[in-house]
Amino acid sequence: MSNGAAAEFEAKLKKYRINRAEHEMITTLLGHEPQGIEWALFSALWSEHCSYKSSKVHLKKLFNKSRRVLESFGENAGVVDLGQGERIAFKIESHNHPSFIEPYQGAATGVGGILRDIFTMGARPIALADYLCFGEQSAPRMKSIVDGVVRGIGGYGNCVGVPTITGQTEFHSSYNNNVLVNAMAVGLFGKGERVFLSKARGKGNWVVYVGAKTGRDGVHGASMASESFDEDSAAKRPNVQIGDPFFEKLLIESCLEVMAQDLVVAIQDMGAAGLTSSSFEMASKGGVGLKMNLDDVPLRDPTMSPEEILLSESQERMLLICEPSKFEQLQAVFHRWGLDAVKIGEVLDERVVELRWRNETICKIDPDLLVENCPQYQRPYSPWKAKNRVAGSSDVKTGVKNANEFLSSVLKDVRGTSRKWIYHQYDSRVGAKTVRDCADSVGIVRLPESGRGLGVILGCRPYVMRWDAREGGIDAVAYPALELAAKGFEPLAVTDCLNFGNPERENIMSEFVASLEGMSATCENLDAPIISGNVSFYNETMGQNITSTPSTGLIGLRDTVSEIPVSEFSSDGEAIYLLRLPMVATGGATQELNKLPVTGFGQLEPSLIGAFTRLVRVLADYREGGTLLSSTRIVGKFGLAYALARMSMRGTGCRIDVDKLKAARGEVSTDDLFREHMYEIVVTAKKGREQDLEAEFRQIRGALASADLLPIGRTGGQKVEIAGVLDYALTDIQNSYKTGIWA
Amino acid sequence: MKIGVKVMPRKEILDTQGRAVEGILKQHGQKLEHCTVGKYIILDIPETDPKAALAAAKSMAETVLYNPLIETFELEQI
């Protein structure tokens, strides 16, 4: 190669983000040097974002099956059979990089994308949830990023008419230059209706393009999402993708209509890497070929090149396969909703994707080369070792000097205060199915046919991840599972969004593997498989990696929405208990607030967590004569004092008996009130049901010897009172919590 | 001195509002090729020199009035 040719070759590798080894593989697979459009195709489909090349070897090991699972990874979303003819689809997905660049549109299109993954399968979206991680308030642009992301989520979800029923928001300096925006959607299938898949089938069937015209939005977005941020990222960013929730609403209604009328063979939305990934994946999964004429793709700008057409990430577009005889009927439905449907190609028997442009074949390639043959990397990592441990639980020092003062400051701090300033901007009740919304710990919708409750909850607490990645991974499933169980819901399945830094760094990859092992083991013990999600690597900006953040979304089922325990004390004189399974004590959130390193004692045990979750669920479930528990709340960040304060928010306080608390926990001190013991749940028994509760606990505890149900006090009064340690008036709690500061 | 700031969606960027308005106008049988929706902002600036006023308006536009990722702006003296 001459110098000039060598430089040109290097430039190409850089432009298409393909390394030398990959280039060699491509050449071998093709039997020739990649030419023309082939560069762009491999760049997109072999990107980390589309190929999962750094994570696949580990994802394969995840617990992903149960008798209820109908569809798992590989399809647009996971599908779970709830019995009684009811089925749901759900998935969580990240939109981190775009949200940092243009917060409003980035977050909005994140919501739009996850909704398309759901209704593509034939399910009507019925709930949204958002997992957000922001930087410190003082970080540059952070206030406007937070504002833009929240408005973007609301702007899209509210307009498209899907309620946002739960969420989680975290703040930490590791997200200062790389925020996380993960959106989850849940959809419900109509009774007896088909689950639609993306496998193209049937020689001679038509490839049909539906929805918005193609513009230059987000060209090369997928490969950008597979790279760390640096200072030039702003300069080389692609055109921002603009979301149109109004258009999406039309797309939802029309797609569900053509599916209900059985006019569709297969369907896939055009997400990352646009038309390229949708068409090649449909062909590869179906074991067929496609011939497409790019001249027939509806364009917003007629000067677009084939490469731009193939890689555009314009929003609100779908690709579907339909039998030629049904096309007219299909097109009529879309027209009625004001949308275009055009034929752009045909299904071939031969396993080849042929792309035509201006009467020439510009590419003819086996789709499996792009979809199935991407290299899978075994990135170096080291096995997990327990980190940041102390010798005993009393060695976990939280740094709290004065309980009243600390509680007051934590209720006002952005990390401990009410999230109402966020969620009041989201429509929580459109669809008229919402039972509990963001104001509660679990989002709940009522399934209209059976009247059963579907619980939706997010997980992953970054401060636990910062303490120890394995424990953080376990907790990312265990904590939300317990939240479901504490409302009487059986956790059924999990979706995850694995937000990590640069996988080429060993410490990051080690955390990835450790947390995944923890998650998978916990899921297995809960019999709640992980059935959908995505991986977002390269959350690294100017050398700083984010906290490894494997966010999760769980769904749970309860036979009725009657008498679900509330999350606050609601009447005087009820007995308060600690329902606990102590395995770990950590200073977690409290230590971070006091600028101390996070330490802990002990180790989480997934098999115990599974058994404890089942026990908690039975106690919180509905039964003849009424639910035993009137209120429940997990003791989480900032420990018991904070949990009791939150439970007193509706105007009923509590008096904790110090001797009983000491008997339960072995220690009553300022330190211990703000430590977190994993896991503890504060519960109140319904009046007159204390005996029943205690008896039932003894009866079903079985072999779970380390679980306990211990009385610690009674509800009532206008204070949270723990004699000698804490004495805090409810009015102060309410004021601090409601007026807590972000903006 | 009054300066008008016309903020329009960038040409390459999808104009969702324009698309919806265009649709309903066409449904009413109106003849049009294309519709774009933007905003118009009037700034009353305490300057008598048009050059200085325009410079001040430019700075305001760049600070908050437009989003360079998705919009363009033009200034005019009115």
Added chain:
Amino acid sequence: MMKRKCGIVRFPGTNCDRDVFQAVEMVGAEPVWLWHADQFIAKEYDSIFLPGGFSYGDYLRSGALASRAPVMKSVREAAERGIPVLGICNGFQILTEAQLLPGSLIRNNHLRFNDDWVGLKFQNTNRFFAGALRKGTNAKLPVAHGDGRYFVEDDELKRLQDKGQIWLTYEQNPNGSINDIAGVMNEKGNVAALMPHPERAMTEWMGGVDGFKFFEGDLT
């Protein structure tokens, strides 16, 4: 007895249509879809509902594009015939844009979308909708809107007060509406609208039951 026939208008972007459909069924009446591009025979309906949502994405002005749709010709005819017409949220915005009700709904004073439960007070009785909830009654319903701030000129406001056209007011104003107005009606009372969502408060599990009566029809 024949079921009451309730027409429910769907525009592109309407998203509370199915919820209103469900509410009409819950009170035992018969819901019928009415499509934005078609006209209908007004006299065949006992009442007409314009549900909430984001017709045409709320682009240009909330309700503006929908108010010019073909179906509105029939809605106008229904209103003139004295058939009860209820607008909810975006339906309220459409009815004001169509000038079937006075005033306009503009951006909330805090410039944010607001989702919450609100306390309401009936300032006047409307016999066509929620007739059982008389002047002076209180109710609790959810709101969810960004453009819910009711505005009319002073002289028009006075006229509304004099003629008893102010239907509902907020106990705590969530959006800056003039005189805390949450719902208004025309002089006859057969065209009425409110920003809160009665279809989201039909049973205990929804968090409230005060919405039920809005769908029960003329009980006088």
